Amino acid sequence: MLEQIDLSTVNWARAQFALTAMYHWLFVPLTLGLTFLCAFFETIYVKTGKEEWKELTKFWMKLFGINFAIGVATGIILEFEFGTNWANYSWMVGDIFGAPLAIEGIVAFFLEATFFAVMFFGWNRVSKGFHLLSTWMVAIGSNLSALWILVANGWMQFPTGMAFNPDTARFEMKNFFEVVLSPYAISKFTHATTSGFALSSFFVIAVASYYLARQRHVLMAKRSIAVASVFGLVASLMLAFTGDEAAYVDAQHQPMKLAAMEGLWDGSYNAPVVAFGIVNGMKEPGDFQDPFVVEFKVPGLLSLLANRQSGSFVPGINDLVFGNKEQGIMGVTEMIERGKLAVKYLDEYKKAKKQGDMSAASSALAQFNKYKDFLGYGHLNTPKEAVPPVSITFYSFHIMAAVGTAMIAIFILFLFHSIRGTLERATWLYPIGIIFFVLAFMAGEAGWVVAEVGRQPWAIQGLLPVSVARTDIAPVNVKLTFFMFLVTFTLLLIAEIRIMLKQIQLGPKEVK
Amino acid sequence: MFGNLDLETLQKLWWLLASVVGSLFLFLTFVQGGQTLIWQLGKTEREKSLIINSIGRKWELTFTTLVLFGGALFAAFPKFYATSFGGAYWVWIAILFTFIVQAVSFEYRKKPGNLFGPLVYEAFLFINGAVGILLIGTAVGTFFTGSNFVLNEYNLVSWTNPLRGLEAANNIFNISLGLFLVFNARVLGALYLLNNIDFTGMDNFKKRTRNAVLANFIAALPFLLVVLIGLLTMDGYGVDPATGTIFIVPFKYLKNLIEMPMVLVILLAGLGLVIFSVYIAWFQNKDHGIWFGGLGTVLVGLAVFFTAGYNNTAFYPSKADIQSSLTIFNASSSHYTLTAMTYVALIIPVVLAYIAYVWKQMDSKKLRAEELEGPEAQENY
Known part of the structure; x- marks a missing residue:
């Protein structure tokens, strides 16, 4: 079918996909969760009418915006990379795989793009209620986009609802609902989004802990932790539950991955x-x-x-x-x-x-x-x-599972002190909050390594190996773009972190 | 409901939908046009800030529309997606790069600690507006002039030119289309700014913006002329619907316009509206030209895409192997997928409605300099 298989093109294309996906996942989980946290904060503001909650909301929104921009920048490349580096894949499964990507654009991206402008620049241009609605729309939009891309990913892990057409030499969709409601689609969506919620909660807790340690913005920090620890605890419990489900579907449909994980x-x-x-x-x-x-x-x-x-x-x-x-x-x-x-x-x-x-x-x-x-x-x-590479899969899985389990306890601790009103005395807890923010990132990335490395050599589980899915192109092209992306994303990441730290240092506006 | 439609109708419907999205994108490139005007029109920090904050509230819509254009083509015409993105590799990578740097530039430009300083982010915006649009235009040009690829019996693509798509720039028609789109985006950008900014007390700034409308329109004309003459005189790629065989047809695109008079009307109406928008902006000192220019651009875009894809035409022709050329019939998804996607497309009017509503809410009051600086300053870029 493909006579001249050039493995180095495949490997550079894989490396590039890993690079762009892992960079993208540095920003996406924060978007997924922080947007809900902003929506919670703003809801409290609208309910109570207290200006402090408004400033608190605006502060977290500002950090959300900085992160969101780079998430968009790394995201566009992922969509088009299916075409540029995986052209055969795009033809052979485009009949099924293209649909969720298009739906993502129609139902999710426009919600985000439209209401994002209101959320940031609409404070004095629209009513309070409409502003709140916009913030919720951004939250729903970003999570809907996660839904559709994870439906697409779930289908790669567990191809269903389709058949091979020998005349066109491609796989064609036979049942849309089987694709959308496959156990993998549901498991990927619930597990990935809840991991984003947990990570974002740690982000808020980490920044707020920093303020508490410095005794700055104390009231704002305590309020932020109160909301984030509740959200984080619920999310981390869901995360454990959905993680169990993810392992179960792996055992049923990707037993090789499960064997490598363990x-x-x-x-x-x-x-x-x-x-x-x-x-x-x-x-x-x-x-x-x-x-x-x-x-x-x-x-x-x-x-x-x-x-x-x-x-x-x-x-x-x-x-x-x-x-x-x-x-x-x-x-x-x-x-x-x-x-x-x-x-x-x-x-x-x-x-x-x-x-x-x-x-x-x-x-x-x-x-x-x-x-x-x-x-x-x-x-x-x-x-x-x-x-698949057993060591990478094994270690990634175990790091993810260990951090994920420990998260629950940390959220409980923060919530406990929050309820008791003893957060200011629990200074030993602050560094733990900050460390767990970093660990949560590692766990999230490790999770994707398990999901993607653990199913190698398949682009589509059991149907299409990566060596066939690739574009017919000389390796030097893919190698060059790999380094272009590496340099660009790294520089933008450094810029993002610096801007973020500066804004955290500046802190929220204090209401007199 | 849609399941009863035959495959050909669905293919035509999806070419229509993709054309609409692509044409809306061309209208929304007023953002990119505006980005190339930042240095030229913004002589002071305040003026620059006004330009950036005005178009900065819409950049994501343009970006999203481009992403959806890609997504819709992937879902409806996956063979095009595979052939063009995998084949014309470097053109698309270059285009994507300009959009990667755009995505952070509005947000990071003024923020402390941004590593490069505001000038670099402004340069990113300029590159996106100029190079990005130029390359997109060049890529659309290949819908008529053809590309260098061969598909094997499994429909897998091999590109036969080592420049991987960049060779399209070596064609006067493609480049002219690209440059026309760049200058048209600048016309739209200036028109949008005229309508969106409150220029009270900044008469010179407003005059510069108004001048830019005319100047860029004049700059666009020679390229438009080359494109129109090229389109009306060049040989094109026809397809026999019965056998799927592709063959060269002399004056194919002229014939398409004659055989589809509606498309000709759309094209002329579009061009007329763009001219009208410049006329009212320049000669009548009106501020709302963007709406006519925008609608005109959408219509011109539709006419271009219709001419490329309808009337038994190969919309992505191959110069290397004419039978590898893509038509809306041989490049499309299956009947099932197109049907399912058509149901999904029912939501598009709802999407357009909320975009229009929010747009109105946000832009009913013009952007004032006081919102960006001083004691009543709001969140801004």
């Missing part, structure tokens, strides 16, 4: 969760090396989390690569064989059709249909290629 090489009944471990990075499928240098296991927990059934069987990487007859698991080796047949018969079908030999075409098509579910595997050459 470093599980050999499947077993009563499979353990590795609470802490150092991975043996040299281990390969089929060898007899120990998967871990050190590990602490909680027996049986993985079976429970993955299948919601204690003692159940969870397949490991080796089961998935080599197959496990007893468990009814077909190995990658066999899938590749079938996939190669699918590729071959598709090619024959195309040739016969071109030559006008309809009987040959229909018999090739019949053969192709037998193997079409394995088409993606036909582009892999060795079973090893189907295994």
Whole structure:
């Protein structure tokens, strides 16, 4: 299908996607959550009519705006990168994948873009009520945009509601609702947005803690923490719940990812969760090396989390690569064989059709249909290629899970002192708030690493490997744009952080 | 409801919708036009501030419309998205870059600690307004002059020119279209500022802005002429709807205008409205020319896109392999996807309605210098 596969183009394109996505995710979670926090703050202002709440709202809005601008800058590149670096992907799945992106523009981006101007510049131009409505619209708009892009991402993880059309050589949508309501779409959306809410709550808590430590803007800081710790606690509980759901859908549809997340090489009944471990990075499928240098296991927990059934069987990487007859698991080796047949018969079908030999075409098509579910595997050459980088996936998952769990306790602490009115005395808590803001960033990025690295080599799980999805372009082009983006985004990030710190230093306007 | 429409109708409908979004984008490039006028019209910090804050409240609409144009083309004509973005790589990367730097510039320009200082952010805005629009125009020019690509039997693209799209700049028609759009955006920018800013006590500033309308219109004329003459005389790429075969048709675009008289009317009406907007701004000292200029630009845009895509025309022709050329028939999404997207498109009037409402709310009072500086200053860029 693709004769001259140039791996270095693929790898630069992957690196570029990772770069732009990770930069984008530095700003998006803050947008997702801070906009709701601004909406809460402004609602309190409108309800109470107190000017302090208005100034408090305006202060957080200013920080929101600084972050929002760079989020937009990094976001546009992601949408168009599907075209520039992944042209074959864009054609082969554009019939399904394009729709959520277009819907995102229609229903979400315009809400944000339109009401953003009111939120910032409309204080004296529209009524109080309409201003509040605008702030809520920005919050809803940004989260709706997350919904649609995560529907698109969810579909890449779990392609559903579509069929392959051999005449056009692409996948075509058959059921819109299956795409939108797939368990992955829901799980991605709820998990990613709640992580944004938690991170934003830590942002507010971190800045407010800084003020408390300096004994500046004390009332404003305490009020901000009160709202943020409630929002953060609710979000972090939801985050744990949706995280459990995410692992469950992975177990059902992306067992290889789950196995990599837990470093599980050999499947077993009563499979353990590795609470802490150092991975043996040299281990390969089929060898007899120990998967871990050190590990602490909680027996049986993985079976429970993955299948919601204690003692159940969870397949490991080796089961998935080599197959496990007893468990009814077909190995990658066999899938590749079938996939190669699918590729071959598709090619024959195309040739016969071109030559006008309809009987040959229909018999090739019949053969192709037998193997079409394995088409993606036909582009892999060795079973090893189907295994994602285990160490990166394992560590990322464990960092994310550990920070995510600890978050709940930290929010409880802040909320506790907030309710008791003892925040000013709990000085030991301030640095923890600030550290957790940084940790929450790491956890969020790690989460995306799990989601995306953990499903390599697939652009579309099981159907389209990245090596086929790429653009036919010399690697030097992609390499060059990689460094262009790296330099640009890094400089803009430095500018953003400096502006942000300056504004935090200046602080909100004090109401006399 | 829409499921009963045949594929061809849906393809035509989606070309219409994409054309509307693209044409609205051209109207909204008054923001980019305004960005290129900051240094020229803003002689004092106050004047600069007024320009930036006036167009700065609309930049996101323009940006979003461009993103939606991309998204709509992806959803409705994915083969175009794959072929053009993956093929004409460097043109699109260059365009995107100018929009990346634009996105932060309004917000960061005046903020302390912004690393580069205000001048650099103003330069970013200028680059976006000038180079960004020029390249977009050049890319649209290839809808008529063609590009260098081959699609294989799996519809996967190979670009046959190592410049990856930048070679389009080496064509007088493409470049003229780009430059026409740049100067038209500047006309619109000046018209928008005239209408949006309260120039009380700043007569010279207002005069400069008014002069800019005429000057940029005159500057746009030769390029418009080249584009029109080119369009009416060049050979084009026709498609046989029965077989899908693409072939060269002499005077294809002239024929399109004659065979689709409505499009000709739209084109002439659009050009007339743009001229009218300049006339009332310059000769009658009126401030509301933007509405005529804007509507005129939308109509011209529609006429251009209709001429490129309708009447059995290949809208993204290939010079390297004519049968690889894209038409609205061979580049579109499936019947199912187009139907689903048509249901989604029902929400577009609602979107347009709230944009119009908010626009009116925000712009009913003109922007005053006092809002930007002094004791009653509000949040601003």
